[in-house]
Structure formats: structure tokens, C-alpha cells
Amino acid sequence: MFQLTSEQKLIQDAIRRMVERDIDPTLKARSADKPLPKEEMLRIMQLCAQQGLTSARVAESAGGAELPTVTYGLMMEQLPPVVAIAVLGQEVTATRISLDSTPEQRERFLPDLISGKRISCTGTTEPDVGSDSRGVKTRLQDDGPESFTLTGRKMWITNASICDLINVTAVYGTDAHGRPGTTRIVVDRAQSPFETREIPVLGLRQGHLGEVLFDGCSVPKQNQLGSVGDAARVLNKTWLANRPILGLCAVHMGQRALDAALVYAGDRKQFGQPIASFQLVQEMLADIATAVTTSRLLCYHALSAIDSGEQQAVHLSAMAKRYSLAACMRAVSLAMEVHGAMGISCEMGLEQLFRDVRMLPIPDGTNQILTLIEGRELTGVQAYRAVAAS
Ligand SMILES: Cc1cc2nc3c(=O)[nH]c(=O)nc-3n(C[C@H](O)[C@H](O)[C@H](O)COP(=O)(O)OP(=O)(O)OC[C@H]3O[C@@H](n4cnc5c(N)ncnc54)[C@H](O)[C@@H]3O)c2cc1C
Known part of the structure; x- marks a missing residue:
């Protein structure tokens, strides 16, 4: 028979208490139809970080919580969905950055995401590219030995308008089969400014779902993750x-x-x-x-x-x-x-x-x-x- 262990029940209780004490009052005090101010989302992210929720799938060796995914799911089930979606956007971005990156890149990007000091997102979807994520058109081009220029538009991106850092799926060069290669690059907003816009939607309105425009944005080459062709x-x-x-x-x-x-x-x-x-x-x-x-x-x-x-x-x-x-x-x-x-x-x-x-x-x-x-x-x-x- 399926039963949660007493440890799993305790973990769920801890998250439920955090939500009742520290998150629900914030959500109730704000308009149900307006995105939360960034400072509120940062505060919530930091609370969730203390429980390991912002780094559940990041390896301990990279500073993450490395939780069993069942435990992560049991915890996420207790969060108000609008918070769960924002935390999932943050955590999955940290996880993606942690995979096939260099120790220097992990050291540079992950601590602030894991602690919830900075907000992040992953931008794959575009106005003309949804389910077929391999068709992305956002393009990286060489701009000298140190930097790329990034050009394109991302749509429906969780946390976009409040993000400090975005993990972008873009086209660059060719992959091992000679086809246009999809690659991953981290764009730090403080270093490489880009525009964002909130998209008014049906639900989860206290969260953030937005559009991002890269208009010849200059990004250091050292921010490219993994190898060309590994994005999918x-x-x-x-x-x-x-x-x-x-x-x-x-x-x-x-x-x-x-x-x-x-x-x-x-x-x-x-x-x-x-x-x-x-x-x-x-x-x-x-x-x-x-x-x-x-x-x-x-x-x-x-x-x-x-x-x-x-x-x-x-x-x-x-x-x-x-x-x-x-x-x-x-x-x-x-x-x-x-x-x-x-x-x-x-x-x-x-x-x-x-x-x-x-x-x-x-x-x-x-x-x-x-x-x-x-x-x-x-x-x-x-x-x-x-x-x-x-
Ligand atoms: C709440 C929310 C959060 C999101 N967060 C992010 C995010 O953080 N980052 C990000 O990059 N994207 C994000 N997205 C975007 C999401 O990933 C895309 O909307 C999704 O992949 C679908 O793409 P699309 O909307 O362009 O629809 P399309 O791919 O254009 O699909 C339109 C319709 O065609 C159908 N269809 C498409 N291809 C086929 C096929 N081969 N066979 C049968 N039917 C097909 C689809 O099922 C759908 O019914 C988010 C979207 C939402 C709603």
C-alpha cells in the first residue's frame, strides 16, 4: 500500500506552515489580479530557498539541495500555485545552468539563484516557436573574441519581467550533424541590458509571464553553457x-x-x-x-x-x-x-x-x-x- 513516510509528512508540514505564516498573508494583502512587486517575490524566493526549493535538482557539489524528486514534488504541492510556478522557473533555470557548465560558470551564476537573491528564468519559446523548441530563431553571432550579439524575441517566459538573469536558448553555428545548432547562454541583465514586458493573461495573475526582447544585446562569450547542440x-x-x-x-x-x-x-x-x-x-x-x-x-x-x-x-x-x-x-x-x-x-x-x-x-x-x-x-x-x- 502506498503511504508517505513520517519524514515526508514532516517535510510537507514544514512547507504548509511556511505558506500559512509567511506567504499566504502576502498574497492576500495584494491584488489578486496584479503581478507581485519584485521585492515581494524576492522575499518569497528566499523563504523557499531556505527549504531547498530553489535548488532541488542542483547537485550538492554545485551548492544545491539535491533532493529526491518525490520530496521536491511533495513540497511543491503545498505551495500556492502562483508561487510554485515562479519557484519552478527559478529552480529549473539553476538546474539547467548546473548541467554541463564549467565550475567557474556554476560558481559565478548559481549561489545568488540558489539563495534567492536574484531572480532567473529560462527563455526558449518565441512568437513563432512553441512546441517545436528546436526551431528557435533567436540568434547568437560572434562579435570579436570576447563577446556575442544576441538578437531575437522570447514569449511566455515565467519570471521574465522581474528577472536578473535569463538562460536563453539560441541558434549558433552548426551541431555535430552540420545543422544549425541550438545553444544555451546566460544573459545577466546588469551586464547585458534587455527589454521585458508583462503579458496580461487569464490566470496566475500575481505571477509574472512576459516577453523579452534582445536587440543586438552584447553578451560575454564566457556565458555560453555546454556545447552547441545540447540545448534540447x-x-x-x-x-x-x-x-x-x-x-x-x-x-x-x-x-x-x-x-x-x-x-x-x-x-x-x-x-x-x-x-x-x-x-x-x-x-x-x-x-x-x-x-x-x-x-x-x-x-x-x-x-x-x-x-x-x-x-x-x-x-x-x-x-x-x-x-x-x-x-x-x-x-x-x-x-x-x-x-x-x-x-x-x-x-x-x-x-x-x-x-x-x-x-x-x-x-x-x-x-x-x-x-x-x-x-x-x-x-x-x-x-x-x-x-x-x-
Ligand atoms: C504558464 C506558462 C508558463 C510558461 N513558461 C515558459 C517559460 O518559462 N519559458 C519558456 O520558454 N516558455 C514558457 N511557456 C511557453 C510554453 O512552453 C509554450 O506556450 C508551449 O510550449 C506551447 O507553445 P505555443 O504556445 O507556441 O503553442 P504551439 O506550439 O503553437 O501549439 C498550438 C497548438 O498546436 C498543437 N500542436 C503543436 N505541435 C503539434 C504536433 N506536432 N502535433 C499535434 N499538435 C500539435 C499544440 O498542442 C497546441 O494545441 C509558458 C507558457 C505558459 C502558459
């Missing part, structure tokens, strides 16, 4: 755990919807009796609880497969995100239905969950891309990229 591999490696973690953000929202629906169904009376006594209301409650429980278990299962290096981890990770997002979006919608008209009121907070959860099927693999990854893992045939005729 590093992205894929980190998407693996990101996906079930995003699934657990949806579980957080589904659980909140379930808690609210249970209370309301017990309190609200119609036809002289609590609505919880009607069989059709019980069916909605049972469906919500089933969605939350199955999603949670599937995400834990995927994370555990990643920790133990199982081959089916790729399949389970895609399955966990796709399933959890669909199941928890329906769970939130059903909880609104249990509330009747109250469900759509701003007062109940369910409409905000409904908008927030709708943001998450998109990043780190849309539903269609995840379906095709599952299909590839099942059949051995990939169907999302045309296969060149031989």
Missing part, C-alpha cells in the same frame, strides 16, 4: 520532473476545490435538507475526490520512477501531467457546480482556481505533445515531427 537534451532532461510537478500544482488546486465543495455541500440547504444528502451532489463530490486522488498518486508514481531511473519515467511523466491537468480542471469545474451561482462569484475564490488551473496544460508540453510522447513510448514511433524521407 538539457530541456528534455528537466521537463521530465517539471511535468509531474505541474501536475501536483493542479492537484493543489483540485484539493482546495474539494475542501470548499465538501464544506458548502454540508452547509447549503435546499428542499429542506443539506445538498450533500442528494445523490447527484454526492456523485459530484465523489468525482472530484477521485480526480484529485488519482492525479496525486500518478504524479508521485512518475516522480518515483524518475528517482529510480526507470525507463518508463518518460511515459509516466507525460501521462501524469496530461491526466492531472484534465482531471483537476474538471474537479475545479465540478466544485463550482456544487456551489451553484456561488461557484462563479469572485468571493468564493473558485473562479480564480478555474482560471489558474487553465494556465497549466500549456507549459512544458501541451496536451497534444504529451499525448504524442505517450504514443511514442508505447509504440516506438514518434508522430509529432515529420520523418524525413530516406
Whole structure:
């Protein structure tokens, strides 16, 4: 039977206490529809850093927390989703910088990201490039022996408008097969200024989702990470755990919807009796609880497969995100239905969950891309990229 260990429960409790004491009051004191000021996000990032959340997948040898991904997922599930997304953007950037970089680069970039003193993000997506991340057009060009110029536009980047440092996927030279190579470069805003703009969106509005413009931005060559052609591999490696973690953000929202629906169904009376006594209301409650429980278990299962290096981890990770997002979006919608008209009121907070959860099927693999990854893992045939005729 599946059970959390007492240590895992203690870790979850510690995060829950931190959220209740130090994070929820900040979120409640601010407009639900406006991005948090940078200083508030920095304060939250530093609190999360103390728990290892900003460096969960960074090796201890590089100053990281190097947590089992199951532990990381259990902790992230407890965070308000808008905070979880910002922390995930920071942590995954630190992890990507830590992979195949030089000790000097790790020493230069990682300490301030791990401690939460500076905010970071990863910019891959562009106006014309989404699911097919290998098609990026943002270009690095040589500009003498010491520097590159970087030109291009990135879209839908978590933490962009408040970032101090961005890990950019760009085209440079050719890879080992003679094709345009995708490479990774860290752009430090203090050293290489660039423009950003917040993009108004449906949900997670206290967070930051933005656009970045590099207009011939000068970047030191010593900021280029790894080798030309390794960008897709590093992205894929980190998407693996990101996906079930995003699934657990949806579980957080589904659980909140379930808690609210249970209370309301017990309190609200119609036809002289609590609505919880009607069989059709019980069916909605049972469906919500089933969605939350199955999603949670599937995400834990995927994370555990990643920790133990199982081959089916790729399949389970895609399955966990796709399933959890669909199941928890329906769970939130059903909880609104249990509330009747109250469900759509701003007062109940369910409409905000409904908008927030709708943001998450998109990043780190849309539903269609995840379906095709599952299909590839099942059949051995990939169907999302045309296969060149031989
Ligand atoms: C909350 C949020 C946070 C994000 N954070 C970041 C970030 O930090 N950094 C970053 O770089 N990006 C980020 N993104 C961007 C995200 O990664 C992209 O939006 C995503 O990859 C999809 O790209 P797209 O929006 O261009 O859609 P497209 O790729 O244009 O897809 C449009 C539609 O076509 C479908 N489609 C595409 N290709 C295929 C195919 N082969 N077969 C079947 N269907 C297909 C898609 O599933 C979708 O339904 C974020 C997005 C969101 C919403």
C-alpha cells in the first residue's frame, strides 16, 4: 500500500506552515489580479530557498539541495500555485545552468539563484516557436573574441519581467550533424541590458509571464553553457520532473476545490435538507475526490520512477501531467457546480482556481505533445515531427 513516510509528512508540514505564516498573508494583502512587486517575490524566493526549493535538482557539489524528486514534488504541492510556478522557473533555470557548465560558470551564476537573491528564468519559446523548441530563431553571432550579439524575441517566459538573469536558448553555428545548432547562454541583465514586458493573461495573475526582447544585446562569450547542440537534451532532461510537478500544482488546486465543495455541500440547504444528502451532489463530490486522488498518486508514481531511473519515467511523466491537468480542471469545474451561482462569484475564490488551473496544460508540453510522447513510448514511433524521407 502506498503511504508517505513520517519524514515526508514532516517535510510537507514544514512547507504548509511556511505558506500559512509567511506567504499566504502576502498574497492576500495584494491584488489578486496584479503581478507581485519584485521585492515581494524576492522575499518569497528566499523563504523557499531556505527549504531547498530553489535548488532541488542542483547537485550538492554545485551548492544545491539535491533532493529526491518525490520530496521536491511533495513540497511543491503545498505551495500556492502562483508561487510554485515562479519557484519552478527559478529552480529549473539553476538546474539547467548546473548541467554541463564549467565550475567557474556554476560558481559565478548559481549561489545568488540558489539563495534567492536574484531572480532567473529560462527563455526558449518565441512568437513563432512553441512546441517545436528546436526551431528557435533567436540568434547568437560572434562579435570579436570576447563577446556575442544576441538578437531575437522570447514569449511566455515565467519570471521574465522581474528577472536578473535569463538562460536563453539560441541558434549558433552548426551541431555535430552540420545543422544549425541550438545553444544555451546566460544573459545577466546588469551586464547585458534587455527589454521585458508583462503579458496580461487569464490566470496566475500575481505571477509574472512576459516577453523579452534582445536587440543586438552584447553578451560575454564566457556565458555560453555546454556545447552547441545540447540545448534540447538539457530541456528534455528537466521537463521530465517539471511535468509531474505541474501536475501536483493542479492537484493543489483540485484539493482546495474539494475542501470548499465538501464544506458548502454540508452547509447549503435546499428542499429542506443539506445538498450533500442528494445523490447527484454526492456523485459530484465523489468525482472530484477521485480526480484529485488519482492525479496525486500518478504524479508521485512518475516522480518515483524518475528517482529510480526507470525507463518508463518518460511515459509516466507525460501521462501524469496530461491526466492531472484534465482531471483537476474538471474537479475545479465540478466544485463550482456544487456551489451553484456561488461557484462563479469572485468571493468564493473558485473562479480564480478555474482560471489558474487553465494556465497549466500549456507549459512544458501541451496536451497534444504529451499525448504524442505517450504514443511514442508505447509504440516506438514518434508522430509529432515529420520523418524525413530516406
Ligand atoms: C504558464 C506558462 C508558463 C510558461 N513558461 C515558459 C517559460 O518559462 N519559458 C519558456 O520558454 N516558455 C514558457 N511557456 C511557453 C510554453 O512552453 C509554450 O506556450 C508551449 O510550449 C506551447 O507553445 P505555443 O504556445 O507556441 O503553442 P504551439 O506550439 O503553437 O501549439 C498550438 C497548438 O498546436 C498543437 N500542436 C503543436 N505541435 C503539434 C504536433 N506536432 N502535433 C499535434 N499538435 C500539435 C499544440 O498542442 C497546441 O494545441 C509558458 C507558457 C505558459 C502558459
